[in-house]
Amino acid sequence: MxxxxxxxxxxxxxxxxxxxxxxxxxxxxxxxxxxxxxxxxxxxxxxxxxxxxxxxxxxxxxxxxxxxxxxxxxxxxxxxxxxxxxxxxxxxxxxxxxxxxxxxxxxxxxxxxxxxxxxxxxxxxxxxxxxxxxxxxxxxxxxxxxxxxxxxxxxxxxxxxxxxxxxxxxxxxxxxxxxxxxxxxxxxxxxxxxxxxxxxxxxxxxxxxxxxxxxxxxxxxxxxxxxISRLGGEHIVEFSLGGDGPPADPASFDGLPTVASSRLEGEGYALSVVEPHAAIPALLALLEQQARPLLRLTTRRVSLEDVFVDLTGRHLRxxxxxxxxxxxxxxxxxxxxxxxxxx
Structure with a gap:
């Protein structure tokens, strides 16, 4: 001791x-x-x-x-x-x-x-x-x-x-x-x-x-x-888009309901959200309005890795x-x- x-x-x-x-x-x-x-x-x-x-x-x-x-x-x-x-x-x-x-x-x-x-x-x-x-x-x-x-x-x-x-x-x-x-x-x-x-x-x-x-x-x-709580959301919505147009600006998703932050994640996007049931329908409506096909969408809980990426711009590994x-x-x-x- x-x-x-x-x-x-x-x-x-x-x-x-x-x-x-x-x-x-x-x-x-x-x-x-x-x-x-x-x-x-x-x-x-x-x-x-x-x-x-x-x-x-x-x-x-x-x-x-x-x-x-x-x-x-x-x-x-x-x-x-x-x-x-x-x-x-x-x-x-x-x-x-x-x-x-x-x-x-x-x-x-x-x-x-x-x-x-x-x-x-x-x-x-x-x-x-x-x-x-x-x-x-x-x-x-x-x-x-x-x-x-x-x-x-x-x-x-x-x-x-x-x-x-x-x-x-x-x-x-x-x-x-x-x-x-x-x-x-x-x-x-x-x-x-x-x-x-x-x-x-x-x-x-x-x-x-x-x-x-x-x-x-x-x-x-x-x-x-x-x-984790400082990130502002309890869930992460990850998705990727198809189409031949230019990549979407992650900031364009910041105005969606309960979205706390957004970032590029690999070949897709990651949104930190408080209420997925509110954010996801609004996201789908926005993508349909922009004629951007959705290739993939998943949700998960916020982790310490998300905090790390938000602060440093890199994954730990x-x-x-x-x-x-x-x-x-x-x-x-x-x-x-x-x-x-x-x-």
Whole structure:
């Protein structure tokens, strides 16, 4: 359990900036970012490629240094109390490389030896469904099994604060949901969690609050339900049109009954609406008046993905430019993906 005083922060960030040297001038990856993570909450950090999210997480984990700003982790500062912070946090990176000629149990025991206290390494194996692989060489594990091992390694020091960077990437649906249960269990025990993910359903199900980052700043912050409600509608009407005429301007649908917003979506359109039963008949009448044939129409509930697209203009899993164009990977060759070599 954390020893933080009531009202304190698991993470406190003020005015964070990170500027990298570039071939054509400085590249700003993080630009005056403010952030608060409270004890015992699961906090989601989402952003499109090049948004500054990875750089921010690296600074919080002590893997990178800020250009400007203040960063406190568990009430401590990296520049003064780095060893103490490392003793109290657990980290799962996007990609981890393990020693090939060690077994799962040996690697867990090795990592456990780095901490003053923590659970029996064998007790972690059932949490990540690796008990049958305890005496198996790491090199023989599948990619998904190695992801689960990385999560177990983050838990060996019984950390107060955990950083889970895309922990379920490469996992099958059953293993993914099992790790969701691990995250929920940690939160119930009062642990603080920072989660990055490319799965919006994961963020909606696990996170108490979410910050959406773009161009190095937090552009939206709140509980998932709060962020969804800001879109203005409870439903999405998606449709596509036929015909040889020019594409319709999405703004031309804004005047329809109960339509809160509209946007292009792939080769069609997406309307955020409050009452589909009012919006859809009016839409069909408008299309008939304009002699635009309707090829497809579906309705669904608004999701966090819709909020993300509305704010950033991109889907979370879209590929995009890296930091050389204003994002995370500087011109000196650091890639967006972070790797760790265990051992």
């Amino acid at each position: 954390t020893d933080l005083a009531p009202g304190s922060h698991a993470i406190l960030v003020r005015g964070l900036r990170k500027v990298y040297p570039g071939r054509t001038g400085p590249v700003t990856a993080v630009d005056g970012l403010d952030l608060e993570v409270f004890p015992g909450e699961c906090f989601g950090l989402l952003g499109p490629n090049g948004a500054g999210k990875t750089t921010t997480v690296e600074i919080l984990e002590g893997l990178n240094e800020p250009t400007e700003g203040e960063v406190e982790v568990l009430g401590r500062r990296w520049e003064a109390e780095a060893d103490d912070i490392r003793e109290r946090i657990g980290v799962t990176l996007q990609e981890t490389r393990f020693p090939e000629k060690m077994t799962v149990r040996e690697l867990l025991r090795l990592f456990r030896s780095f901490y003053r206290s923590g659970p029996d390494p064998d007790s972690l194996l059932p949490l990540v469904s690796l008990e049958s692989k305890a005496d198996t060489y790491v090199e023989t594990l599948s990619g998904g099994q190695q992801r689960r091992l990385a999560v177990a390694l983050a838990l060996v020091g019984d950390p107060e604060l955990l950083f889970f960077d895309e922990p379920t990437t490469g996992l099958d649906p059953q293993a993914r949901r099992q790790l969701w249960d691990v995250v929920r269990g940690l939160r119930e025990k009062g642990r603080s969690i920072v989660l990055t993910t490319h799965y919006m359903d994961e963020a909606e199900r696990l996170c108490d609050r979410i910050a959406i980052v773009d161009h190095g700043k937090v552009i939206a912050l709140g509980a998932p339900d709060e962020l 879209d590929d995009g430019p890296e930091a050389a164009n204003g994002g995370e990977a500087p011109a000196n060759g650091r890639g967006r993906r972070r790797r760790s070599r265990a051992g």
